[in-house]
Amino acid sequence: MARPSFSFSLILIFPLLFHLALSKTLKRDVKALNEIKASLGWRVVYAWVGDDPCGDGDHPPWSGVTCSIAGDYRVVTELEVYAVSIVGPFPTAVTNLLDLTRLDLHNNKLTGPIPPQIGRLKRLKILNLRWNKLQDVIPPEIGELKSLTHLYLSFNAFKGEIPRELANLPELRYLYLHENRFSGRIPAELGTLKNLRHLDVGNNHLVGTIRELIRSDGCFPALRNLYLNDNYLTGGVPAQLANLTSLEILHLSHNKMTGIIPVGLAHMPRLTYLYLDHNNFNGRIPDAFYKHPYLKELYIEGNAFKPGANPIGVHKVLEVSDTDFVV
Secondary structure, three states, rough: OOOOHHHHHHHHHHHHEEEHOEEEEEEEHHHHHHHHHHHHHHHHOOOOOOOOOOOOOOOOOOOOOEEEEOEEEEEEEEEEEEOOOOOEOOOOHHHOOOOOOOOOOOOOOOEEEEHHHHHOOOOEEEOOOOOOEEOOOOOOOHHOOOOOOEEEEOOOEEEOOOOOOHHHOOOOOOEEEEOEEEEEEOOHHHHHHHOOOEOOOOOEEEOOOHHHHHHOOOOOOOOEEEEOOOOOOOOOOOOHHHHHHOOEEEEEOOOOEEOOOHHHHOOOOOEEEEOOOEEEEEOOOHHHHHHHOOOOOOOOOOOOOOOOOOEEOOOOOOOOHHHHHHO
């Protein structure tokens, strides 16, 4: 079959662009974006020219604002305003943009709590607020974002317990909560998330045991990366952890864990990075770990293993770059 010509593609695209240009922007979204504009710093405002965030005949759409057609109107579906030194509280007017699918305000200087009105954004798929100065507890209303697939709240000052309501997000794939001040136990309910691939709660003040987290058969069926490092976890590594057969990275460094390392972990088929360092583990490292076909790094420093236990590979911190957030 012949491929469609470039000119035919243009015939299809131009009517869509023409319709987008002629459509009016929903007043609700115009009002919300202008309220946000009034509350932001000059770095953003200078690029937001005109009154219509989706653009008009004289001005282009505002930088970082993406609009789509919904019936006879244009609506704001994406808002990306990051790394521009926004100072002040979370702009509550954002929660009036009911058609948002992506909200990215990362790497600014936002302060205060996430407002409970965040639960109004039912279509939101990606929420990225990392690298701010946000505080207080995570509102339980965040569990109302049923379409959410990516949640980035790392590098803030959130406190209190990790809300169990996060287990109400059936599409959630990536959950980044590291470098905050969360306390209490990790909700075992997170194990019911069938699509969760990455869970990072490192560098907090969390307590409890892994056995409390991995307490039921079939939990975390899709989990690939589990970061529990730099907390106050106690107890041992339960044999049930080996049931997470999709796991590739297990990071337990810098906790207060004890006991031996079960040989079952050495038979996890995809395990590639295992960090056990700076705990109170003892006994021997099972020989099966040294025969694992994929294990690249096994870091064991700062424990009480018997002589003869050796690390595997050269330890390096696994950093996540901005490109890993592109979806």
